[in-house]
Amino acid sequence: MFDPGGVLNAAPNPFRRTVASTLADLGSLVGIDPVAPPLAAPDAAAKIRVFVSLTTIPPRIDGLGRCLASLLAQTHPPERIFVNVPRAYRRFGRLDMVPAWLADGDERIQLVRCERDHGPATKFLGALDRVPRTPDTLMVIVDDDVAYRDYMLSTFARAHAADPRRAHSFFTFRYRGVTVGQGVDGIAVPAEALDGIVDFWARIAHDKDAFFVDDLWLSYYLQRAGYPVASLARHRPDRDPVYTIYNDAGALLGLTGAHRRWKAMAGARRALRAAFGA
Incomplete structure (x- = not known):
């Protein structure tokens, strides 16, 4: 099995409980933002290639246009924006037709x-x-029901140029030893960290809870692979989120409720511990 860097059997354990990790967990519960990571100068980040995926x-x-326009x-500017559309959904069945504008619009947008x-x-x-x-x-992984503020990709590029190992x-x-990034707030993943994800997902794809909480298991994978998620909350120009929600039809949170989401988080965390031992 292809396993770059020993991701599936990594050592030492990046989830080992320490005083620092416990304090970080407690700080997260009361809304304390982590220390801001460094940003490179804009000129240094100009060479960073950004591929957005959703x-x-x-x-x-049909309402996806506003999200894409904001990207x-x-x-x-992103080099490509990949819009990944299953031919058949578990929740909605087959989708044979997509809007023509999605397939024939800006050349940077690619329908997958x-x-x-x-x-x-x-x-x-x-x-x-x-x-x-x-x-x-x-x-850069994003959600489809929001419009993003125009500094998002630039800040991600500057953060990557300053620290490519995060x-x-x-x-x-x-959450239980894992620093979890949120897809709605964008998650910028170094391309070199991508190769182990398919094999990793295969180990837990059977778990019904993991299916619903990709932010958790992706963040766990990245932490285990040596690319932990760092918060850029302190690099926002104000306290407003990096996004504006405009189209939350069919959202899983609305369907299942916050209580069900936290139950799924707990179940998925147990599945990760069973599969990987931490």
Whole structure:
């Protein structure tokens, strides 16, 4: 089995409980933002190639344009935006037709029809083989029901140029030893960290809870692979989120409720511990 860097059997244990990790967990519970990671100068980040990846669902696909427009308008332009659309959804059945404008719009937008529905994780699993594995490349994972502020990709690029051994998100929280980035706040993943994800997912894909909480298991994977997620919350120009919600039709949180999400988080964390021992 292909396992770059020993991701599936990593050592030492990056989830070992320490005083520092316990304090980080407690700080997260009361909303204390971590210390801001460094940012490189804009000129140093100009060489960073950014590939954005997302998925959508039938109730939201017609409203996707505003999200895509906000990504195309970034001050650090994306090289490609991959829209990963399963041919058949577990929740919605087959989707044979997509809006013509999605397939025939801006050349930077690429429609990817996926043979399998991986749930929310389709937003990055669908485009893994389309992102170059070079040190100056990022896959930025986003949600489809929000419009993003124009500094997002630039800040991700500057953070990567300053520290290429970390993933980044504009919001993180601590959960049972894992620093979790949120897809709605963007998660910027160094391309060199992508190669082990498919094999990793295969170990837990059977778990019904993991299906719903891709942010948790992706962040666990990145932490285990040596690319922990760092928070860029302190690099926002104000206290407002990096996004504006405009189209939450069919959202899993609305469908299942916050209580069900936290139950899924707990179940998925148990599955990760059973599969990987930490």
